[in-house]
Structures are given as C-alpha cells and as structure tokens.
Amino acid sequence: MNQPLAYVHPGAKIAKNVVIEPFTTIHNNVVIGEGTWIGSNVTIMEGARIGKNCSIFPGAVISAVPQDKKFNDEETTTEIGDNTTIRECVTINRGTKDRMKTVVGKNCWIMAYCHIAHDCIVGDNCIFSNNSTLAGHINVGDYVILAGMAAIQQYCSIGNHAFVTGGSMVRKDVPPFVKAGREPLSYVGINSIGLRRRGFNVEKIREIQDIYRILYQKNYNNSQAVAIIEAEMQATAERDEILEFIKNSQRGIMKGYFSSN
Known part of the structure; x- marks a missing residue:
C-alpha cells in the first residue's frame, strides 16, 4: 500500500x-x-x-x-x-x-x-x-443484468434475475425472472437463458412461464391476474416472490407487449 x-x-x-x-x-x-x-x-x-x-x-x-x-x-x-x-x-x-x-x-x-x-x-x-x-x-434484486445504456427512473424496482435490454428507458417496475425490452418498456418473455445458467430446471422455468402468461398474455388486469395466479398456481417460492413484487409495486409494473399486427 x-x-x-x-x-x-x-x-x-x-x-x-x-x-x-x-x-x-x-x-x-x-x-x-x-x-x-x-x-x-x-x-x-x-x-x-x-x-x-x-x-x-x-x-x-x-x-x-x-x-x-x-x-x-x-x-x-x-x-x-x-x-x-x-x-x-x-x-x-x-x-x-x-x-x-x-x-x-x-x-x-x-x-x-x-x-x-x-x-x-x-x-x-x-x-x-x-x-x-x-x-x-432504486431497488435492484440479485442476479439482475442491465445491458448497455439502460436508464432507470427514480423509485423504480427491478426483481431478482431480471434482464433489461440495451438502451431501455425503465419507468415502471420490472418483475422477477423476466426480460424487459422495446419502447415503451414491455415484457418480452422470461429470462430463460439466465435461469438455466443459474440452475433452474425445466419444470421451474415452465412454472414461471405459466405465471407470466396469466399476467401478460390473457388480457386480464393486474388484480384479476393476481387472483387467478393465487387460485390456480401451486404455492412455490417463485410464485410467491412474483406475487409479492406485484402487490408491493409503488410505480406499477411494466406492461405486456401487444403486436399491432
């Protein structure tokens, strides 16, 4: 020294x-x-x-x-x-x-x-x-990856194992286990590659995908989706982590992506 x-x-x-x-x-x-x-x-x-x-x-x-x-x-x-x-x-x-x-x-x-x-x-x-x-x-969970030039607005939260694509403007909360991209920032799938690298098995990845299909691909509002997930999906650590994140979100979570085609 x-x-x-x-x-x-x-x-x-x-x-x-x-x-x-x-x-x-x-x-x-x-x-x-x-x-x-x-x-x-x-x-x-x-x-x-x-x-x-x-x-x-x-x-x-x-x-x-x-x-x-x-x-x-x-x-x-x-x-x-x-x-x-x-x-x-x-x-x-x-x-x-x-x-x-x-x-x-x-x-x-x-x-x-x-x-x-x-x-x-x-x-x-x-x-x-x-x-x-x-x-x-800002709150950022564990194993989060921000690609180059991502910009996160004050008071936002990003959940564990999330991936945010390069150049993204993050104005809403990003839930755990997902990929976030496009403008405005939207759900573009789960971070399956990252989850596999960290030891999540196929069944666990499929469970997370099923939860986010209900939330983002079934045309429910967030309250309806949360109620359905709680009623229909088996209680697991990952399910409960996702639900807690949504319920505790202060800025609201990012939206799903809907194609105009």
Missing part, C-alpha cells in the same frame, strides 16, 4: 494488503477491506465502505455527495460488497436521509461509465453494462 504518489487520509481504515495505485485520493471516514485493488486516479470520498477483494479501476468516484438538492450534509455511506468490480469512470453517490446509504452487493460487475445515484440498493451478482444509469432510490 505504500504508494508515495497516492493520498490516503490518516483517518481512513485500510487493510494491510490493499493495493493503491498512484494519483488516487482516499478521504477521511473510509474503510477498505483486505485484498482490494484500487487503480490510478480513483477518488474515494467520505462514507465509503468497500469490502474484500474488490477491484476499482481508474477514474471511478465512490461516495461523492448526492446530486440531490435536498441533501443537507447528513452523515451517510456508500457500501460495496466483497468481490465486486467497478470499472473505469463509474460514479456511485452516497445516501441521503431517506435511506442513509447507497448499497452495491457482493460479486457485482459494474462496467465503465455507469452511475448509481443516492439511496439505491443493488443486490448481489448483478452485471451493469457500460453507461447504465440508476437515478435515486
């Missing part, structure tokens, strides 16, 4: 085997775990809590104050889980009094030029491709 061309505030708590490259600045009230590598020209500001074995590439800015006019210099944090990679020029802002923290989970891969705004909670094992942007107060 003894890099004379980097500045590390004496109040920062840095594990002994952290590598800090030249021209990086680490402010006060920062904690960095064992085995983490921090590239050149990174800025890590007050409130950062970075886990073990992370990689942070040049130009990233972690835990800058929120881009929120309501922010009143409250003491908040940015928390990054173990084994997460943050590529070039990513910006992650710390929380406000709403949640007091911004969180990126374990084993995530945040590619170049992504932005994660204040009070976002991102789960584990997520992949955000280049230039993906999260506004404030």
Whole structure:
C-alpha cells in the first residue's frame, strides 16, 4: 500500500494488503477491506465502505455527495460488497436521509461509465453494462443484468434475475425472472437463458412461464391476474416472490407487449 504518489487520509481504515495505485485520493471516514485493488486516479470520498477483494479501476468516484438538492450534509455511506468490480469512470453517490446509504452487493460487475445515484440498493451478482444509469432510490434484486445504456427512473424496482435490454428507458417496475425490452418498456418473455445458467430446471422455468402468461398474455388486469395466479398456481417460492413484487409495486409494473399486427 505504500504508494508515495497516492493520498490516503490518516483517518481512513485500510487493510494491510490493499493495493493503491498512484494519483488516487482516499478521504477521511473510509474503510477498505483486505485484498482490494484500487487503480490510478480513483477518488474515494467520505462514507465509503468497500469490502474484500474488490477491484476499482481508474477514474471511478465512490461516495461523492448526492446530486440531490435536498441533501443537507447528513452523515451517510456508500457500501460495496466483497468481490465486486467497478470499472473505469463509474460514479456511485452516497445516501441521503431517506435511506442513509447507497448499497452495491457482493460479486457485482459494474462496467465503465455507469452511475448509481443516492439511496439505491443493488443486490448481489448483478452485471451493469457500460453507461447504465440508476437515478435515486432504486431497488435492484440479485442476479439482475442491465445491458448497455439502460436508464432507470427514480423509485423504480427491478426483481431478482431480471434482464433489461440495451438502451431501455425503465419507468415502471420490472418483475422477477423476466426480460424487459422495446419502447415503451414491455415484457418480452422470461429470462430463460439466465435461469438455466443459474440452475433452474425445466419444470421451474415452465412454472414461471405459466405465471407470466396469466399476467401478460390473457388480457386480464393486474388484480384479476393476481387472483387467478393465487387460485390456480401451486404455492412455490417463485410464485410467491412474483406475487409479492406485484402487490408491493409503488410505480406499477411494466406492461405486456401487444403486436399491432
């Protein structure tokens, strides 16, 4: 860690085997775990809590104050889980009094030029491709993939195992296990490839497909579809996760896609 061309505030708590490259600045009230590598020209500001074995590439800015006019210099944090990679020029802002923290989970891969705004909670094992942007107060589940240049509106939620196609504008909540695409953003099927890769068997994938057929392809409104799913589909962890997501949605879930042909 003894890099004379980097500045590390004496109040920062840095594990002994952290590598800090030249021209990086680490402010006060920062904690960095064992085995983490921090590239050149990174800025890590007050409130950062970075886990073990992370990689942070040049130009990233972690835990800058929120881009929120309501922010009143409250003491908040940015928390990054173990084994997460943050590529070039990513910006992650710390929380406000709403949640007091911004969180990126374990084993995530945040590619170049992504932005994660204040009070976002991102789960584990997520992949955000280049230039993906999260506004404030967003919830992202585990194993979510955002393709390049996806933009998520504030207060939206994205469920576990969802896939959002490149260039998408996400204005509504995206339920678990689905693929989201087109404009306006719509249901375009379940994320069957991702689910297979993560060990979901054929029967489980078919069950999830059947649930979403009721929700999106039978011309029911959401309340009718939920009632039918509860009445006709066997109670499983996946069924209940989907139903809970729909019932708890604050912005409303994205619509189904209906062809004009």
